[in-house]
Structures are given as structure tokens and as C-alpha cells.
Amino acid sequence: MTDATPVPQGLPMERQCPFSPPRGLVELRDQRPVSRMTYPDGHEGWLVTGHAQAREVLANPRFSSRGDLARAPIPTGPMAEGTRRFIPRGALTRMDPPEHTRYRRLLTGEFTVRRMRLLEPMIQGIVDHQLDLMAGGDQPADLVADFALPVPSLVICALLGVPTTDRPLFERETRTLFSLDTPVEDRNDALRSLGAYLGRLVADKRANPEDDLLSDLVAGGQLDDEELATMGMVLLVAGHETTANMLAHGVFALLRHPDQLALLRSDPALLPNAVEELLRYLSVIHVGPIRTALDDIELNGQLIRAGDSVTVSVPAANWDPTRFPEPDRLDITRRSTSHLAFGHGIHQCLGQQLARVEMRIGFGSLLGRFPGLRLAVEPDAVPLRSDMGIYGVHQLPVAW
Amino acid sequence: MSPVRVAVDRERCCAAGMCALVAPATFSQDDEDGRVVVLEDRPPEGERASVAEAAAICPCGVISLLE
Numbered sequence: 001m002t003d004a005t006p007v008p009q010g011l012p013m014e015r016q017c018p019f020s021p022p023r024g025l026v027e028l029r030d031q032r033p034v035s036r037m038t039y040p041d042g043h044e045g046w047l048v049t050g051h052a053q054a055r056e057v058l059a060n061p062r063f064s065s066r067g068d069l070a071r072a073p074i075p076t077g078p079m080a081e082g083t084r085r086f087i088p089r090g091a092l093t094r095m096d097p098p099e100h101t102r103y104r105r106l107l108t109g110e111f112t113v114r115r116m117r118l119l120e121p122m123i124q125g126i127v128d129h130q131l132d133l134m135a136g137g138d139q140p141a142d143l144v145a146d147f148a149l150p151v152p153s154l155v156i157c158a159l160l161g162v163p164t165t166d167r168p169l170f171e172r173e174t175r176t177l178f179s180l181d182t183p184v185e186d187r188n189d190a191l192r193s194l195g196a197y198l199g200r201l202v203a204d205k206r207a208n209p210e211d212d213l214l215s216d217l218v219a220g221g222q223l224d225d226e227e228l229a230t231m232g233m234v235l236l237v238a239g240h241e242t243t244a245n246m247l248a249h250g251v252f253a254l255l256r257h258p259d260q261l262a263l264l265r266s267d268p269a270l271l272p273n274a275v276e277e278l279l280r281y282l283s284v285i286h287v288g289p290i291r292t293a294l295d296d297i298e299l300n301g302q303l304i305r306a307g308d309s310v311t312v313s314v315p316a317a318n319w320d321p322t323r324f325p326e327p328d329r330l331d332i333t334r335r336s337t338s339h340l341a342f343g344h345g346i347h348q349c350l351g352q353q354l355a356r357v358e359m360r361i362g363f364g365s366l367l368g369r370f371p372g373l374r375l376a377v378e379p380d381a382v383p384l385r386s387d388m389g390i391y392g393v394h395q396l397p398v399a400w
Numbered sequence: 401m402s403p404v405r406v407a408v409d410r411e412r413c414c415a416a417g418m419c420a421l422v423a424p425a426t427f428s429q430d431d432e433d434g435r436v437v438v439l440e441d442r443p444p445e446g447e448r449a450s451v452a453e454a455a456a457i458c459p460c461g462v463i464s465l466l467e
Contacts, residue, residue, distance in 0.1 A: 059461060108415035108434030113424075115431075337422060338457050348416045348459035356421075 007036045008047060011073040011287060011311060018384055018393075019253060019281065020328055021315035025049055029316045034300040037311065040075040045309035046302075047073070049316035051323035051340070053300050057312055058344035063291035065347055067094030070290045073311040074180065088195075090223065090230030093238075093347060100346065103231065106222060107350055110213055116353040119159070123361050126154045131369045140376030143396040147366065148248035149240070152358055156239035159354070160232060161205065161212025169197060174237050178389040180287075198229040198236070235351070242284065243355045245385065245392030247362050250278045252382060252396055254363075255375050257330045264332055265367055274332035275359045280339035281330050283315035286391040289343060314340050315391075370400040406443060406451060408436050409462040416459045423450035436462065 005027050012024025020026070028035050033050025048054050057063050068085045087094050092103035109115075134146045141147075153171060157164045176182050176190040202218060202225050209215040214232055217223060223231065254261040264274050291310045296303060304310060318339045319327035342349035349355070367373065375382070376397040383394040406426060415434030419427035426443040427436055443451045455463040 059459070104414070105433050109430065109432045110434075111417070112415070112429040112431070112434045113417045113420040114429065335453075337418070337453065342416075344459045346414045346460060348414060350416075353417045353421065 005031050005035075007038060009038045010040050010075065011037070011047065011313070013074065013286075013386060015384070015386060018379070018382065019256075019330075021283070021286075021313070021319055025313050025316040026319065029313075029320060033320075034302050037073065039071045039073060039309060041071055043071050043309055045071065046299075046304060046311070048299075048310060048312045049320075050300070051317040051320035051338075054312045054314070054317035054340055055344050056299060057291055057310055058289065058340070058347075060297065061097065061346065062294045062297055063310060064096050064294050065094060065100070065289075065291060066096055067091065069292035069307075069309075070094075071292075071309040073290065073309075074287060076184070088226065088230045090227035091234065092231065093234060097346065103227070104346075104350065106217065106220065107231070107235075110216070111350055111353055113353050116357045119155075119354070120357060120361065122158055123151075123155055123358055124365070126158070127151055127361050127365045130154075131365060135369065139399040140397040141399075143251055143398045144244070144248045144393060145395070147362075148251070148396070149244040151247065151362055152243035152355075153240040155354070155358060156236060159213055159239075160235060161210050161214045162201065162236060166197070170194060170236055171240070173197075174241050177237065178241060180387050180389060194233050194237070195229055198232045199225065202228045202232065238349075239351055239354070241390055243358050245284045245390050246278065246282065246355070246359060248396050249282050249284060249392040250359070250363060251366065251373075251398070252375075252393055253278060253282060253330060254367075255373070255398075256379060260330050260332050261367075264363075265371075268364060268368075270332055271360050271364050272356070273335070275356055275363065276336040276339065277330065277332050277334050278359070278363075279341035280318045280324065280336040282391070283318045283339075283341055284391045285314045285341065285343075287389055288312065289314075289347070312340075314343075372400045374399055404442060405466040406438055406441050406455075407464045407466055408438055409464075410435050412460050412462045414460045418457050418459065419454035419463060422457070423447050423454045426451050427454060 012022045015022050029049035033053045035047050037045055037047035039045050048057055067087045092100050130147050130150055134141050153167055173190040173194045176186055205215045205218045264270055289312050293304045293306050293308045295306050321327050342352040376399040385392045385394055413435040417429055419436055420429050425447050426440050428439050430437055455465055
């Protein structure tokens with residue numbers, strides 16, 4: 001290979017701007033959309049940064065999602081190797097068919113476009129309540145703590161049937177799980193604590209069923225308590241942290257692109273399209289998905305050997321100029337639905353239609369309530385989540 | 401040429417709901433398992449572009465457009 005860009009040693013993570021993908025990823029994509037990458041454990045695997053190639057990997061079931069095969073593309077500490085091989089029953093994101101299919105089909109009926117639309121009044125109520133609290137509080141407010149985190153957290157609590165008084169527990173453990181700096185022992189403690197919590201909740205739902213998703217799954221009788229607790233944990237963790245970061249980082253992006261913000265304010269019908277474009281532009285899933293080749297597979301003229309790890313970069317793929325011209329331009333009128341922010345293939349995000357409704361109502365109502373919304377600090381002072389498994393901002397001080 | 405008929409492979413459908421989101425007059429989802437339901441296998445003229453979009457972005461590639 002004669003390209004100027006060397007084989008990366010682990011996933012390039014260093015950003016030059018709060019919004020654009022790391023330069024190391026962009027340069028690599030423009031030269032080699034499928035590149036060798038040296039994994040932190042010394043494995044010579046692959047990094048996929050092109051949109052078409054990323055789609056191809058994620059659509060091909062011979063690129064396995066099995067967690068026991070996956071290698072981390074960023075350093076995870078010496079003990080991680082032993083713990084990652086254990087995949088609890090019900091951990092559907094880290095499985096292949098047919099196990100994955102069985103678990104997923106028990107959930108997909110609960111997350112349809114129609115079912116999520118029925119949740120709109122409940123979500124609107126939560127959003128309005130948070131906005132009331134914010135409006136009555138001091139300025140500047142932290143949009144993360146006061147709005148972006150509580151909204152999806154309260155929504156997933158209502159949907160699953162999790163008492164909102166337990167939010168401090170699962171939000172804290174989720175933060176520990178997603179911090180890239182968390183020592184492995186602390187990570188395992190957080191997993192154990194969440195697992196025990198969900199176990200208690202499942203037992204409670206079995207004794208006192210209510211009108212919620214977790215009770216429905218218990219009553220369905222197709223899952224044992226271990227599977228129920230694991231699936232409940234996956235839904236709870238995936239359901240709040242991702243959307244929370246989209247909401248806060250999305251507001252940061254809009255405030256830094258006043259022309260787009262003005263356009264959105266002048267024409268709220270653009271909102272669904274703006275949500276798709278923000279999903280593309282921000283690509284908060286910035287580490288993985290990770291796959292492992294089960295066979296020798298040719299990709300983009302290269303031979304991926306059975307056993308090789310393949311890391312897909314969502315930010316790089318979503319900024320691929322061959323798919324999205326001028327990818328660095330936030331353009332809320334652009335048709336962005338082919339973004340890979342929710343993944344692609346059989347593991348594509350189960351909760352994506354819920355996330356869309358939350359973002360539509362969240363962005364729309366926030367902008368409607370605060371016509372003068374503005375950053376309360378210099379843009380450079382906004383702390384970025386480069387140290388977290390899901391990208392975004394740690395805090396977003398705003399005034400109005 | 402615009403597509404004239406829609407066919408789906410329900411077995412491989414992963415129920416992400418993208419088709420029901422972008423082309424709601426043509427596609428819906430089963431209430432039980434979320435998998436694709438074709439409401440109109442000959443999509444209305446006004447929705448043909450959306451149907452083509454749904455086929456292109458379907459995460460499991462289960463939508464075919466037949467002449």
C-alpha cells in the first residue's frame with residue numbers, strides 16, 4: 001500500500017471541532033474506505049469508514065455481532081478481555097440469529113411507528129413539565145441536566161414501568177458503563193448493580209403486574225427472569241443515554257448554525273427532516289458497531305479473513321461525500337434518511353421510532369418555548385464527551 | 401420508469417419501521433411483531449418516490465419494486 005495515511009493504531013478519536021468526525025477518520029476514508037487497523041490487543045483487523053462499505057458490512061450476517069468474538073477498537077484495560085466473552089442470555093445486541101431473532105421479535109411489536117405515535121401525548125407532557133421547570137429556574141440553565149437527560153429518562157421509565165424515583169441509580173450506573181475511562185472493576189460493579197436492580201424489578205412486575213412493557217414481557221411467558229432482567233437493562237440503558245445526547249448536542253449544533261435554526265423556527269414542518277439531518281450530522285455513536293467475519297469475505301476489493309475484527313465508523317460513513325455532498329454542511333432541508341446513525345441490517349436500532357418522536361417533540365417544544373435561546377458560555381467552553389462511549393456534550397449552559 | 405408493484409419478504413423483515421415512516425400509504429407494521437404489512441401493492445402515484453426511498457433504506461433489504 002502506497003497511501004500517505006498510515007494504518008491507524010486503534011480507532012482515531014481526536015476531534016478538531018465539536019461536530020466533525022476526527023480528522024484521522026476523514027483522511028482515512030478518503031484514501032481507504034476499508035482499511036487495516038491495528039487493534040489495541042495487537043490484532044490486525046479492519047476499520048470501515050465509507051458509507052457504502054459500512055452498509056455492506058452491517059447488512060451481511062456473515063459479519064457476526066457475537067460479543068464473545070468482538071475485539072475493542074479502543075483500549076479497554078487488561079481485565080476486559082476476560083469479561084467480554086461472557087454474554088448473558090437476553091443480550092440481543094451481542095448475538096446472531098436465530099437467538100437474536102427470537103428476542104428481537106418479542107420486542108418489535110412494542111416499538112412500531114404507530115405505537116410510538118400513541119405515546120406522543122405522554123412524551124409531550126414530560127417535555128412540557130421539564131420546560132416549565134427550566135423556565136421557572138435560574139439562568140443560565142444546564143440543558144443536559146435540566147432537559148436533555150430527564151426527558152428520555154422519564155419516557156423510558158414510563159414505557160418500561162420503572163419507578164422514576166430510581167432514576168439516580170440507573171443514570172449513575174449508565175454513566176459509569178459508558179465512560180471510556182472507567183476501570184474494568186467499576187464497569188463490572190455497575191453491570192452487577194444494574195442487573196440486580198432489574199432482577200428486583202422483574203420480580204416486582206411478576207408479583208404486581210402493571211400496564212407497562214416489562215409487565216407485558218413477564219406476562220408473555222416466553223422469557224425467564226434472567227432474560228427479562230438483561231433485556232430490561234438493554235432497553236433502559238439504550239433508551240435514555242443516546243437520545244439525551246442527541247437532544248443536547250442537537251441544540252448545540254443548531255445554536256452554532258443560526259441560519260438553520262432560523263429556518264427551522266420559520267417552518268416547523270421541517271422538523272422531521274431536521275431530526276434526520278441532525279442524526280447524520282452528529283452521529284453520536286462514535287465507537288463501533290463492531291463485527292467479526294465468520295468466513296473469508298471480499299469487501300471493497302480486499303479480503304477480510306474469517307476471524308478478523310471489523311469496526312464500522314458511523315461518523316465517518318455519515319460524512320461520506322460520495323453519499324452526502326458537502327457533508328460538513330448542516331442542511332435541515334437535505335434528505336438524510338439513508339444515514340447510519342441507527343445502524344443498518346438486522347440489529348438496526350429497535351427504539352429508533354421512539355427516539356424520533358422524542359426528538360421531534362423535544363426540539364420543537366424547546367424552541368417554541370424559548371424564542372431567545374442562546375449559549376451562556378463561549379462555544380469553546382462547552383465540555384465535549386470525547387471520553388464517553390456515546391458522544392455529545394457533558395453540559396450545555398444556556399440562557400433565554 | 402416508476403415502480404408499479406411492491407413485494408416484500410416478511411420472513412427477513414427486522415421491523416425497524418422505516419418503510420411505514422417514509423411511505424405510510426403503502427406500508428404499515430403488524431401490531432404483534434412489527435413486521436412489514438403492505439397496504440397497497442400498487443403505490444399511489446404521489447408516493448412512488450417515497451416507496452423507492454423505503455426500498456433503498458430498508459435495513460434488511462426486504463422490499464422489491466417490480467415493473
